[in-house]
Amino acid sequence: MGLKHAGRAFSILLLCAGCIVPAAPAATVTPLPSAAPLAASTPLPSRTPPPTPSPSPQTTVTPAPLAARVLIITIDGLRADALYRVSMPVLAGLMQSGASSLSAQTILPSATLMAHASIISASCPAKHAITWNDYRPELGETHAVTLFDLVHAAGGRTVMVVGKEKLIQIVHRGTADVFAYVAGHDRDVAARAVSEVSQGFEAMLVHLPVVDGVGHTFGWMSPQQMSVIERADTAVGTLLEGLEANGLSQSTLIILTADHGGHALTHGSDAPEDTTVPWIMAGPGVLPGLRLASPISVMDTAATAAWALGLARPPEWDGRAVEEAFGIPVDIGAIRVANAMCAP
Ligand SMILES: [Zn+2]
Ligand SMILES: [Zn+2]
Numbered sequence: 147m148g149l150k151h152a153g154r155a156f157s158i159l160l161l162c163a164g165c166i167v168p169a170a171p172a173a174t175v176t177p178l179p180s181a182a183p184l185a186a187s188t189p190l191p192s193r194t195p196p197p198t199p200s201p202s203p204q205t206t207v208t209p210a211p212l213a214a215r216v217l218i219i220t221i222d223g224l225r226a227d228a229l230y231r232v233s234m235p236v237l238a239g240l241m242q243s244g245a246s247s248l249s250a251q252t253i254l255p256s257a258t259l260m261a262h263a264s265i266i267s268a269s270c271p272a273k274h275a276i277t278w279n280d281y282r283p284e285l286g287e288t289h290a291v292t293l294f295d296l297v298h299a300a301g302g303r304t305v306m307v308v309g310k311e312k313l314i315q316i317v318h319r320g321t322a323d324v325f326a327y328v329a330g331h332d333r334d335v336a337a338r339a340v341s342e343v344s345q346g347f348e349a350m351l352v353h354l355p356v357v358d359g360v361g362h363t364f365g366w367m368s369p370q371q372m373s374v375i376e377r378a379d380t381a382v383g384t385l386l387e388g389l390e391a392n393g394l395s396q397s398t399l400i401i402l403t404a405d406h407g408g409h410a411l412t413h414g415s416d417a418p419e420d421t422t423v424p425w426i427m428a429g430p431g432v433l434p435g436l437r438l439a440s441p442i443s444v445m446d447t448a449a450t451a452a453w454a455l456g457l458a459r460p461p462e463w464d465g466r467a468v469e470e471a472f473g474i475p476v477d478i479g480a481i482r483v484a485n486a487m488c489a490p
Pocket of ligand 1 (some may be wrong): 222
C-alpha cells in the first residue's frame with residue numbers, strides 16, 4: 147500500500163523540502179485532534195477512491211501522503227506502567243487524540259543504543275549490527291537502512307536532537323542534516339528541538355535522556371524518577387507547542403515511545419519491566435482515542451513513519467506499519483510479537 151503512493155510522496159517531499167515553514171495555509175487553524183474527522187471520512191491511504199461526479203486526473207489520483215513530516219520522540223527508560231502512576235497530561239492528551247499501546251515491546255537487549263537503532267531502522271539487532279551501548283565511533287554505525295536514509299534521499303530535512311552523543315551511530319553519516327547533542331535537562335533538549343522545528347523538517351528524532359539517568363541513580367519508579375517523568379512530559383509539551391507555533395501540528399505525525407523500561411537500578415534484560423514501553427501516535431489520519439489491539443514493536447516506529455510519508459519501505463525491514471491506527475483492518479493474529487520476530 148505504501149508502495150502505491152510512494153512515487154507521489156517522493157515528489158511532494160521534494161517539492162516541500164525547501165518550503166516547509168509556515169507556508170501551508172491549512173496547518174495553522176486547528177490543533178492535533180482535528181486530524182480525526184479526516185481519518186473517519188477518508189479511507190486510507192490508497193484504497194480505491196470514491197467515484198467523483200466530475201472526474202479529472204487531479205481528483206482521482208492516489209491520495210497524498212498522510213503526513214508531511216514525522217516527529218519521533220523517545221523518552222529514554224520510560225516504562226509503560228509509569229503512565230498509570232505518574233501524572234503525564236501531555237502524553238495523556240496525545241493518547242486521547244491518537245492511537246496508543248501501553249504494551250509495546252522493545253528489542254533485546256533492552257538497551258539504549260541497540261533499541262534506538264531498531265527504532266530508526268525498523269530492523270532487528272541482527273540487521274543493524276549495533277552490539278555495543280557506548281559512544282564508540284571506531285566501531286562504525288548501523289548496517290540497516292534507516293528512516294533517515296529514505297527521507298534524506300527523498301530530499302527531506304532530517305534532524306536529530308539527542309541527549310546522548312552515542313546516538314549518532316544509529317544513522318549513516320551524512321543522512322542527518324542536523325545532529326545536535328544537548329548535554330542537559332530534557333527541557334534543554336526540547337528547546338533545541340523547537341529551534342529546529344522552526345526551520346522545518348521532514349523527519350526528526352528527539353531523545354529525552356533524563357528519566358533513564360535518574361533511574362540508574364535512584365531506581366526505576368522511584369519518587370525521584372517519577373518527578374523527572376513529569377518533567378519529560380512537560381518537555382514533550384514544549385515540542386507540541388513548537389509544532390503549533392509554526393503551523394505544523396495538523397500535518398505532522400507524532401510517534402512517542404521509549405527505548406526500554408527498567409527495574410531496580412538497571413535494564414537490559416527480557417523482564418517485562420525492561421521491555422514494555424509506551425507507543426503513542428497522533429496526527430493526520432490517526433484514529434483518536436484508539437487503544438491498539440495489535441502487538442506493537444518499537445521497530446514499527448520507522449515503518450509506520452515511512453508508510454505515512456508515502457515512502458517505499460525496504461523489504462528487509464522487520465517492523466510493520468501500524469495500519470490499525472489509521473482504521474485499516476488488520477489480521478492481528480498474524481502479527482508476530484517483537485521478540486519472536488527477532489529470535490534467531
Ligand atoms: Zn536508554
Ligand atoms: Zn540506561
